[in-house]
Amino acid sequence: xxxxxxxxxxxxxxxxxxxxxxxxxxxxxxxxxxxxxxxxxxxxxxxxxxxxxxxxxxxxxxxxxxxxxxxxxxxxxxxxxxxxxxxxxxxxxxxxxxxxxxxxxxxxxxxxxxxxxxxxxxxxxxxxxxxxxxxxxxxxxxxxxxxxxxxxxxxxxxxxxxxxxxxxxxxxxxxxxxxxxxxxxxxxxxxxxxxxxxxxxxxxxxxxxxxxxxxxxxxxxxxxxxxxxxxxxxxxxxxxxxxxxxxxxxxxxxxxxxxxxxxxxxxxxxxxxxxxx
Ligand SMILES: Nc1ncnc2c1ncn2[C@@H]1O[C@H](COP(=O)(O)OP(=O)(O)OP(=O)(O)O)[C@@H](O)[C@H]1O
Ligand SMILES: [Mg+2]
Numbered sequence: 001x002x003x004x005x006x007x008x009x010x011x012x013x014x015x016x017x018x019x020x021x022x023x024x025x026x027x028x029x030x031x032x033x034x035x036x037x038x039x040x041x042x043x044x045x046x047x048x049x050x051x052x053x054x055x056x057x058x059x060x061x062x063x064x065x066x067x068x069x070x071x072x073x074x075x076x077x078x079x080x081x082x083x084x085x086x087x088x089x090x091x092x093x094x095x096x097x098x099x100x101x102x103x104x105x106x107x108x109x110x111x112x113x114x115x116x117x118x119x120x121x122x123x124x125x126x127x128x129x130x131x132x133x134x135x136x137x138x139x140x141x142x143x144x145x146x147x148x149x150x151x152x153x154x155x156x157x158x159x160x161x162x163x164x165x166x167x168x169x170x171x172x173x174x175x176x177x178x179x180x181x182x183x184x185x186x187x188x189x190x191x192x193x194x195x196x197x198x199x200x201x202x203x204x205x206x207x208x209x210x211x212x213x214x215x216x217x218x219x220x221x222x223x224x225x226x227x228x229x230x231x232x233x234x235x236x237x238x239x240x241x242x243x244x245x246x247x248x249x250x251x252x253x254x255x256x257x258x259x260x261x262x263x264x265x266x267x268x269x270x271x272x273x274x275x276x277x
Contacts, residue, residue: 217241
């Protein structure tokens with residue numbers, strides 16, 4: 001490759017969307033942000049890391065025929081399992097989660113890294129939809145991402161569980177930067193208040209500060225869209241929740257300089273996930 005080629009190649013920004021508690025809106029947020037980011041001119045790759053109940057595909061109305069695990073097992077190429085779910089939005093399904101990343105042998109780790117090396121390198125964003133909780137897989141995916149976006153809701157259980165997730169990522173993986181998305185709030189004021197209260201607690205006990213990424217209101221139109229297996233961004237892009245998601249997308253596009261540059265890029269992400277970095 002020529003030098004100009006090297007310099008032109010921008011680094012993929014990697015963002016995990018995660019939570020302590022399940023059902024707080026991670027998949028909804030990931031799938032819609034990906035579409036919105038593509039609408040604003042970005043090329044996006046989604047990794048569906050929710051190995052239990054993967055459903056980014058459902059919201060895009062596609063049916064995956066394979067997953068990352070078929071690639072690791074050497075049964076399919078990464079190009080065979082990656083699906084273009086919308087213009088400039090691609091999805092790598094996570095599969096049924098039989099294998100854990102930390103249980104991969106040396107051969108499987110190399111297969112994964114080689115496969116990722118075959119992917120186009122011109123993605124602007126990699127969004128990772130994780131499972132909820134503090135299982136090792138979730139921790140790996142989060143620790144490998146440049147930006148960890150933790151979704152919280154006003155439900156006290158969601159706050160307690162997200163606190164636990166942040167604590168373990170901080171103590172075991174030395175993560176000290178987290179972004180917060182407040183979902184299912186009444187309005188932005190309630191969202192900001194929720195963020196502030198959560199930030200105070202995390203700050204007091206873990207000595208780390210959290211960034212505010214935005215709030216999404218509880219929106220019956222969104223719930224309805226989900227029931228129809230549709231993305232709110234397509235179903236009703238002028239709804240309150242879609243407007244909030246657009247705002248978060250703008251925030252993401254503006255926060256470039258705040259992330260760790262050393263962690264960026266597709267290759268680096270996967271090397272960290274499988275523990276060869
Ligand atoms: N802002 C919102 N307003 C109304 N409904 C919402 C909102 N956010 C999410 N939901 C609904 O909550 C349900 C759970 O959302 P989603 O599947 O995205 O959560 P999740 O965090 O990915 O869950 P899991 O932990 O099981 O993967 C869905 O039915 C979704 O439509
Ligand atoms: Mg989900």
